[in-house]
Amino acid sequence: MMTRITAACAAVASIACVGSLDRLAGQRTEFRDSAGIRIVENTRPPEGSRLDWRLGPEPLVSIGRMEGEESYLLVDVNGATMLSDGRIVIMDDGTKELRVFDGAGTYLETWAGRGEGPGEFRAGNQLWGIVAVPGDSVIVWHFWYPQVSVFGPDGGLVRRLIPERSRWGDWDRRGHLWIHDVTRGGLILAGQDWAYFDPVDMEVWDAAGELRGSLGAHPVEGPIRRGEESPNVMFSPYFFQRVWGDQFVVGPSDRYEFRAFALDGSLARIVRLDHVPRAPTEAHVETYIEERLSYIPSERTDQLRDRRRELQAMPVAERLPAYSSFRDDALGYLWVYEYEAPGEETPGRLCTIFDPEGRVLGYFEAPEGMAFLEIGADYILALVRNDLDVESVQLWPLDRGGR
Numbered sequence: 001m002m003t004r005i006t007a008a009c010a011a012v013a014s015i016a017c018v019g020s021l022d023r024l025a026g027q028r029t030e031f032r033d034s035a036g037i038r039i040v041e042n043t044r045p046p047e048g049s050r051l052d053w054r055l056g057p058e059p060l061v062s063i064g065r066m067e068g069e070e071s072y073l074l075v076d077v078n079g080a081t082m083l084s085d086g087r088i089v090i091m092d093d094g095t096k097e098l099r100v101f102d103g104a105g106t107y108l109e110t111w112a113g114r115g116e117g118p119g120e121f122r123a124g125n126q127l128w129g130i131v132a133v134p135g136d137s138v139i140v141w142h143f144w145y146p147q148v149s150v151f152g153p154d155g156g157l158v159r160r161l162i163p164e165r166s167r168w169g170d171w172d173r174r175g176h177l178w179i180h181d182v183t184r185g186g187l188i189l190a191g192q193d194w195a196y197f198d199p200v201d202m203e204v205w206d207a208a209g210e211l212r213g214s215l216g217a218h219p220v221e222g223p224i225r226r227g228e229e230s231p232n233v234m235f236s237p238y239f240f241q242r243v244w245g246d247q248f249v250v251g252p253s254d255r256y257e258f259r260a261f262a263l264d265g266s267l268a269r270i271v272r273l274d275h276v277p278r279a280p281t282e283a284h285v286e287t288y289i290e291e292r293l294s295y296i297p298s299e300r301t302d303q304l305r306d307r308r309r310e311l312q313a314m315p316v317a318e319r320l321p322a323y324s325s326f327r328d329d330a331l332g333y334l335w336v337y338e339y340e341a342p343g344e345e346t347p348g349r350l351c352t353i354f355d356p357e358g359r360v361l362g363y364f365e366a367p368e369g370m371a372f373l374e375i376g377a378d379y380i381l382a383l384v385r386n387d388l389d390v391e392s393v394q395l396w397p398l399d400r401g402g403r
Contacts, residue, residue: 029359037267040358044274051353051362052401055380061105062384063090064392071099071107074391079130080373080381081138082395083153088381089138090393091130096121098130098138098151105395111155112140119157121149129179131374133186139207141179141188148179148188150207161209163190165201177203180241184330187212187263189248194220194239202241204248204263213263218250234288235280235317238325245332245356256322258334258358271334271358277319278341285316287342323352329375332356335364370394 030041065072075094082088086103089111096114101107113120121127128143136153146166150158166176177190191202202215220239237254247260247268256275262268289311296304324337334354340346349366366372373393374381380396 027360027362031357038269038358040269040271042271042273042354042358042360045352045360045362049362051364053353053364054399054401055367056397056399059394059396060379061088061101061103061395062392063088063101063105063394064390066386066388066390069107071110074393077373077383077391077393078127080383080393081130081132082374082376082379082381083132083136083138085136088393088395089130089132091127091140093127096123096127098140098155100155109155111151112149119149119151119155129182131182131184133182133184133207137186137207139182139186139188141182144178146176146178146190148182148207159207159209161205161207163188163203163205163209164211165203166190177201181243183243183246185246187243187246189241189243191215191241200239200241202248202250213265215248215250215261215265221252221254232314233317234285234311234314235320237317237321240326242326242328244328244334249326253321253323253325253339254317254319258326269358271354273352273360275322277322279319280316280341284320284342291342327372327375330377333361333375335372335375 027045028043032039032041063072064074067073074090075092077090078093079091080088087108088101088103088105090099090101092099096112098111099107100109100111111119114123116122125145125147126143127140129141131139133139137158138151140149140151141147146162147160148162149160152158163177166178177192179188180191181189183189186207188205188207189202190205192200194200198220199217200220201217203211204213204215206212237252239252240249242249244258244260247262249258249260251257251259256273258271259267260269260271289308292311293304293307296307298304320341321339324339326334326336328334333356336352336354338350338352347368349368349370351364351366353361353364355361369384371383372380373383376398378398378400380398382394382396384392384394386392
């Protein structure tokens with residue numbers, strides 16, 4: 001059981017309180033309160049430093065094969081979660097199935113599937129996220145479709161719901177609040193698509209279909225909107241709507257800042273990390289274009305020519321994103337993936353770890369090619385593809401260095 005790091009001294013309204021981590025020379029965190037809002041200012045960890053957190057030398061379980069029994073052949077995994085009894089539920093969007101395995105990786109049964117019946121998923125609805133909630137119920141949500149499905153611990157469909165604000169007329173997908181994230185307690189974060197709205201409305205629902213709170217309207221600010229009449233923008237930051245423990249983070253990635261809101265919509269915390277904005281260079285732009293063109297076969301010369309012209313005409317953002325993405329874990333830590341500019345990619349994926357109070361702890365390097373699906377207290381469920389692009393879901397032990 002991990003003990004949370006506590007602040008070195010209590011923050012008093014309008015008075016700054018400074019604490020430091022002695023093991024990382026020069027790294028400091030400042031806490032202060034302003035009008036009832038906790039503001040956390042962090043200096044950046046020393047370059048090249050790493051936390052003493054470690055993955056085990058090898059996975060405890062690896063599920064997925066190139067050939068053999070169909071139950072072990074994964075097609076397009078978009079998520080996985082672990083139940084309290086150790087069962088692993090893998091969400092495969094390619095088959096629209098939830099496949100259940102025991103703690104040793106042995107196949108047990110399949111829930112859901114492609115179809116129109118109860119407990120089944122339509123072919124066109126992309127499965128986007130999955131999380132286990134107390135009681136071992138499982139919540140599944142979709143991309144670009146505001147439906148939530150709740151399955152019991154035996155795989156039976158408990159309910160299916162679309163939050164009231166998400167019930168559009170005439171299939172107007174732009175106006176509804178679609179599902180962005182779900183807390184481990186079963187609260188559903190729904191918000192408008194920032195490609196079409198500025199500000200965006202956000203609400204929180206529970207798995208029973210009850211409205212639990214309104215987070216109000218939030219300005220998109222930094223990113224240039226990408227609606228039907230607006231072109232895509234190279235290096236445009238993303239506007240995130242995610243959960244962090246029992247709070248809800250809103251904001252664009254054009255700055256290294258997270259604004260966390262409580263269930264009642266009040267701003268509870270602002271967390272910042274030192275960041276020097278960078279303008280995209282010609283090398284970044286050219287590498288970006290060549291990477292996009294690499295997906296087109298060389299013999300399609302006309303398509304390559306037209307696509308190159310489109311990319312060269314694309315507007316370029318004034319600065320690179322401050323970070324790539326983020327997610328929380330079972331203990332309330334925030335894992336932030338650092339942004340890698342085109343041509344500057346490094347082996348592994350560097351994550352900056354923040355504790356539940358917003359204090360930066362340091363860097364964790366995720367192995368190259370490993371996509372985290374769920375981060376537990378002492379494990380990570382990860383998606384890995386081999387050289388032949390065969391998928392496997394692996395369970396890795398996580399040592400947090402005594403925390």
